[in-house]
Amino acid sequence: MGSSALKGTLGFLMVYVIYGAFNIAHGAIGFAEKGIAARIIFFHVPCAVYSSVAYMVATWYAVKHLWLLGGTNKSNTALEDSDYKSAAAMELGFLFCILATITGSIFAGVQWGSFWNWDPRETSIVIMLLLYASYHLLRTAFTTDPAKRARLSAVYAIIAVIPSIYLIWVVPRVLHTMHPTTTLSNPADTSLSYKLVLYPSFLAFTLLFIWLMQLRVSTMKLIEARRKRRLHAMEAQR
Amino acid sequence: MNAHLTALLVTAVPLIVWLGIYFYLVRIDKAVRRLLRDESQEEQL
Amino acid sequence: MTVPPICLDVRGVGHRFGARLLYRDISFSVGNGDVLAVTGHNGSGKSTLLKIIAGLLQPTEGSVELAMNGEVTPPSRRSNFIGYVSPEMALYQELTAVENIRFFGALRGQTFEKIDLREMLAHVGLKGRGSDRVGDYSSGMKQRLKYLIAIMHNPELLLLDEPGANLDVHGTRIVEQIIHERREAGFLTILATNEPEEELWAGCVIPVATV
């Protein structure tokens, strides 16, 4: 993002979304508590969407990493950069996945009277959570060799695309779903007051995602720089 | 108490949480930026 | 007996593990009948250099080319022309010596008659031990079997990492004889060693030093 103007925009946009969720959007018909419960969608839906978008971003950088590895001129900085971006996107995906699970569970508790229903979408999001967790577990197993860790976790990220695609598109259709698939995916059905809040919410979450990812990549670079400095100091001592 | 006031009160809780997160992030962002700048200067030396 | 012109060209090879630089700008060119010794203290990267030559490891800098008849062999086919003896390359413990030989032969499309096998085993001093499991072998016998498997396809290039490891006097003599025969035949041999007497087997010595 770079400029502080966009960070300011994000700050105000989220304030607007929070205000709008409770004051601009009308109570939705057909939801519990006179539609109050439906207000959580302004936070739940972007989180759920970003929990899968993050995976796609991570895969993109994983592919880029392996593609750079196969190329002739290997620049270390470019290789590290793609690895960090892939890992950072995976961490954010994990975070948004947890948030989506929690907000979804709260909503389910209010709307359907039970916090966990084994609805196909609930099932697929916990499996997604597991996929993210196993990626990070794989990364922790290769602490001594960052190049190997980068390469193998990129391979895992790409192979795990298949289960994650199945989770997003196939699994919810294989099993009967309780989720309202049409109300939100069809813009014509969504009332104007909802659009006024939901679209800015998506924008806010996009900005938040980019910012968090930049921050995480920067910290990873700092950690690696410190590790290299220590290695050099050890070499110098010998 | 009218419904409008209730809605505003309900709004306040997530708002405070968000502002807390936001300014926390801004602080981290500043710190990371400073460290990165130091790092690149060190490499030049 | 016609051995085609062999040329191994190592150009500006350097390697680093993470942030640690092993060496840089190693260049040499060797050909038919040469025996080359790579020397250097522990951890200097002798074994790494052999791996790079064999194509098992990509060097971070420079390139290695193995040319046969002036034709450069692609790295994927390089293993057909290479024999490699190294402490890091083990054989299958739960298989017998003959099963190991047959397996590695099959990977190159070689098949062996009983009489061939007997002759090969006798050559490295393992006569009559072919049906024993490699797991029951002593470390010196394992080393001899590694030699057998490394040279059974008459490779144009033989790489020996610590050639005398675990070998007794008789075993060392066999290795010496193998190197001698290869030199006569016009094959190329490269050893990585720290032993002064093994360095004497080589025609030229390349010291590898950490930068």
Add this chain to the structure above:
Amino acid sequence: MGRVRYSCCNGMNDQTWIQQALALFRKDILAETRTRVAFGAMGVFSFASLLLIALAMVGLKGVLIQNSSGQAVPAWNNSGKMSLLWVLLCFAAFAGLSHSFVYEEETGTASTLKLHMGPQAVYAGKLLFNTTVLLAVSLVITPMYMVMTGMDAGTLPMFFAVMLSGTASLSAVATVVAALAARARSTGALFGAVGLPMLTVLLVLIMNAARQCYIRSESAVQYLRPLTGIVCFGVLIVTLSAMLFHYIWED
């Protein structure tokens, strides 16, 4: 061999990766008949789990529950039994399938293989071996399970199709994860933890297909649709793994 002989061909020609993969497969089978580590581990593991499942479910015999359409059905029914059979096979796969890669890394034969054959051939050979072992285990365990829990096979062609495609896809996932985990130091723990989330998705598909075994249906589409899901999953995993295997296998 006594003297160095040199001939151009020397009875040696370029082996295709298929021939190399078959040689590796034969070698692995030979080693397996000697040690029986993979088959033994999986066999004992799945037999013990089979006993546990049968014992745990004894109490459910004859219990009726209401299904979503309000009918009373047995709680311990065929599709439930089939699902647990697949959970069992899945865990069995994770008990034994890592062995084929781990022992190559641990005994130091991995670098010897790297010298002699390309990554594609190694992948193909190991996949073939793992699939064979898993098929053998499920061939032994499934009849035992059916006898001990009283599970019906339902529609036989569908049952066999599910068993075959499920086992093959299962071993495809386990093989690539085993190859990944074998490169780490704490292989055992990592293998299960990394592989199971991927298998969970496959298991959902398999259970969905398995349910079809017990539903009478006139049209073949009802049977084919869940099967294609499993087959596509397996084929995609194998394709991606084969494409990326050299990144896992080589340094």
